[in-house]
Amino acid sequence: MTPPIRKAGWLLTAAVTGVALVTAATPTLGHSAAPATGCYDRAVPITYEETRIETPALPGGDRVPYKLVELGGFTGFVERLNADLCSTRSAQAADRLLRERGAELWRTAVERAQGKRWMGSIERYDDRPLYWARLMGTRDLRQWRPAFGLSDQARASLLKTFEYASRGISSTSFPRDKKSIRVLVSGFDPYQLNGEIRRSNPSGASSLQLDGQVYQVGDRTVHIQSVMLPVTWSGFNAGYVEDAFGPHLTPKSPERADLIMTISQGLRGTMNIEQWAGAWRGGSPDNNNEGTPEVVPQVTTWPQPTPNPEFIQTTLPYQQMIAAGTTPWPVKLNPGICEWTGNTRPDPAKVSCHDNGPSPDAQAQSGGGGNYLSNESMYRSNRLRLALGATSLPGGHLHISALVYPKDPLVLIDQAFASDRAQTIEQTVALVKAAGAAIAGGRKG
Template structure:
């Protein structure tokens, strides 16, 4: 293991091998504790196969190392062990809800410095990501003592996912003196080329979840979730199930602002003016992707037809005027479109900053046509369908990260400092948006 000591704003230090009190190595292979109730030859998702990614020559196995040095080994091993003791679907659902919520709550408390665990600085989102993946992998390979249908197993995976992503814990105060801000970040992605990837948007979500601050005589409350980087997850309604309960007209916990957040270009913070109705089909974390119009969901109201573009209603000027640092913040008006009913001819795409043409068919919003664009599109499509036009909504792309040059370093001081600064600026921008609507 070659972990370089790293410092960040308000963060703990990375300790060298032998000093981390993180418990035994986490489960990684076909053996391990409670192996008798798992079929390690059973299929998993492509994303889950990365848990066993071989180390670079002379290096560590990054996924399981991050779980260990993050202090999450006991949580991973306990769930693996407890699943073997479950005797019914109902009991499994209760266990996964409890353990998933505990995993999310622990990650939030660790990120915000309320709980000291592991040996790497608190801004790191990767231990949560890999711990969750080990849990879902175990669920797919679990051999319970009772009959478990594919449908029931998929429902259990969703229970664990929603709990461990914070989707089930976005409770706000119903007080009339509270301003409610609901935001989302993302998992790490593009891991085939760089297994060490972090996602500063997901790390920002951990910093933001449960935060409260005063603006005059009002209290701003923030709730946050982490979304998957999978087209299939979006098809299942993860975005709509996150934002929908807080956009319905009669909700006592109705949001006053919604914002999706993702990693974008280097050294810039872009408030996207437009989201488009087209998914480009770039490979997701499961190595899947098909170019197509963003599908509608069946369990929430949807506009008919799909709007081609949706414009932000975030208080972007107040966010810009907040003067956050270190990266410049600006509104990005870029779109790419087809006109004359020419979609999907790649030769007919036009990109510009002039807003959609009268006969536009979306090819990309300002942030492209990947899942970041789709998170803005889906959340705001639902906002419009529910008539929540008084609730500002939009998307913030934040600066991407630069990884240690030495491929054997999981983290180094420059990487940790860069990530911390980007996260702190993201927090400041969200707070500026919350203050603007208060």
């Protein structure tokens, strides 16, 4: 039998990372409650992503997701939601409960990440406790057997309510005054967990640091709101990206964004501002082990251009972002694309990759950042931006440096990993702020 994972190997104090944690609020999220089992049917199928909740670091060891939730201080939230669902007596009450608890989960994760709340014992830059706590909530909701009738459609609606609230999608309000600059960004959940259950995603961790940030640029006040996107093709098909960005792209919205930016993890050791996003999804397996190569589908709930643009070019203020001199990783514009020409898609032998921009008859095979969900987040948000007529509004994608994990699989976090992640996150925050400052500095009146 594998020895139990030693707790000391996971913990990292503020002194190790140089991060000052502010003692505030309660030490855990909500009061602790005994897990309820009476209203759950654990034989009901759950998603492939949710099955990973039971994964140990090594066979016979402690389950990593539960340990991360514990170390983050979120165990009380999971247990309380589990118990309260059992006492819910109507779909309307369930919707209220999930809306409130989802918002509480997101708000608390943001406050914890920004050092406004002390909870748990793992360092504050860690995005993993939020991911696994949310996933435990969706698993329980999927297997919940309430005392009242609940159709599949109603359950799906409740899942969406909880997902949107716990990802920040339901809470992206901005000030409406003319002196405010509104910046909306997105990050991603951890992914590629089959081979490495300890994975964090620095883009998601950055979104927790960025949410609610406010700073001055001359007489302008820049306000940043952020959301967390799933790493699932089905979530994108369901319109998560459009629902997150759309309300702030409509022409008459009093909370119309001044800049949008999608962010994801990319190559190790570089920060790439992607010049192009492409209309093709390569079909690599997502967090549910699903994926089909195809043209990025359109959504029916938001205006869409006809036909799909094959490539969409960034309008981010990339020169100012590069000139900001952020560290530790080099920042550059990535002009690369891969394309088919002569109507040859999807013949793999006909793909051409280069830095010269799309050919006149190009069919997209990948943007500079590939053809996975990161590329698609840029493509979908900016396809919608163009469809809504926000052609002058800056938008694009930032790929940030990938992380390197401790060699010992029983160690969830060590000094080198924590320091590397913190530096990458802080540079990401600085780049987003530099983009916001560029917009604020160029605004007149």
